[in-house]
Amino acid sequence: MNVLSINLCGAGGPEKMEWIKRLKRQHNIMFIAIQETQIQISSNLKPTCFWGQTNCDFDFMDAHGRSGGLLCLWDPGKFSKSSVCKNRNFLQICGKITGHDEPVTITNIYGPQDPSAKRSLWRHLESTIDPSTPHLLIGDFNAVRHPSDRLNSDFCQSEANQFNSFIQRVGLKEFSLGGRRYTYMSKSGDKFSRIDRAFATPSLMRIWSDFDLLALPRECSDHCYLLLRSNNCDFGATPFRFFSSWFNEAGYTEVVQKALNLPTDLPPGAKPDKVLAVKLKKVKELLRAWSKSARN
Known part of the structure; x- marks a missing residue:
């Protein structure tokens, strides 16, 4: 089950819709997590514009004015939703992956900028996560863990400590990042940060032990998109060889x-x-x- 995550910095416009649809086809995506839609999806947009002609299911959290906004889309033939938990900064979808009995929860994250709001988000997330169950957290956390996660931008040790403490308390494991060192570039082009991330509980890591995480090129956003993909590829039937x-x-x-x-x-x-x-x-x-x- 390949997962795509992207801070879209505004979902309006056909160019971004076509970009997401192209990425879905190119990477065989089964679940899409979009952050910062900046729109009222309930009245202004058909979420299926990001998916294409095939059948899909979705859920969303409207933006507050032009701030935030979350959208999740998935293939109902691969993932079936059983419940949802919504917050201004996260959209949590619980369901079952086809072929697996144990429920999996996928949480789409858009972290706030304000330090006190971040602390509140970590506490709220901690109350919703059972470390013994499969749980994926992916998105734009607006937080870094180490000084090396920033280049030419300020690093706040206290905020990093609070973020790392939350990760440790819940027992989350972070997917190693390939493709790019940083996931966000400022409009001026001289400041870089690794704020887009993916974490999993140990039980999910055991199920998805063959998954890797890639940060791939920015095109229609100032964020790289994240691709969480399985390396366990099915190449079809064994070819017939004649000697x-x-x-x-x-x-x-x-x-x-x-x-x-x-x-x-x-x-x-x-x-x-x-x-x-x-x-x-x-x-x-x-x-x-x-x-x-x-x-x-």
């Missing part, structure tokens, strides 16, 4: 002749190319079985 040495093997000719003489089960008058495709498929199946038995 010229088989021509000299005993039994090869008989296997091919047997396959070609098998009935195709096609109706009379079937197109020749269809008949040929079926016969070649039977040749492949019998050769694969013959090769395996010859090796044994």
Whole structure:
């Protein structure tokens, strides 16, 4: 289940919608977490504009004026929502991933700038997270953990300590970041920060042990988008390989002749190319079985 997270810095405009749809197709995204929509989604926008033609489900938290705003979209064939918890700074979706019995919670985060509001957010999040259950937190935390997370911008040790203390109390594990060192660039282009992050409870880390996190190029935002993806790829059926040495093997000719003489089960008058495709498929199946038995 690949997850996309992006601070969109305003969701208006077809360019950003097309960008998100392209990323969804390109990376086979099943869940999208958008921060800072800056709009009233309930009255101004159809969330499916970010998804495309295929079926999707969604939930959202409206912006306060032009501030904030959260949107989550997902493939209902891969993830089914059972409950939701909303806050000005987070949108928490709980549900089940297809093929897994244990519920998973995904929390879309947009952290505030004000230090006291950050402390309040950490306390609120702590009260909603059960460390023993699978839980993903992803988004723009507007917080850093170490001085190296900033370049040419101020680092506040006390805020970092409070953030790290929250992470430690809940027992969260952070996904290592690849692709980029920093996820945010100021409009002037000279200040950089790593404020977009992804965390998981230990139980989710065990389920998603093969996942990695990438920060990929900024295009329609001053934030890099985060791609949390699985490395356990299904490359389809094992390809059939034919070896010229088989021509000299005993039994090869008989296997091919047997396959070609098998009935195709096609109706009379079937197109020749269809008949040929079926016969070649039977040749492949019998050769694969013959090769395996010859090796044994």
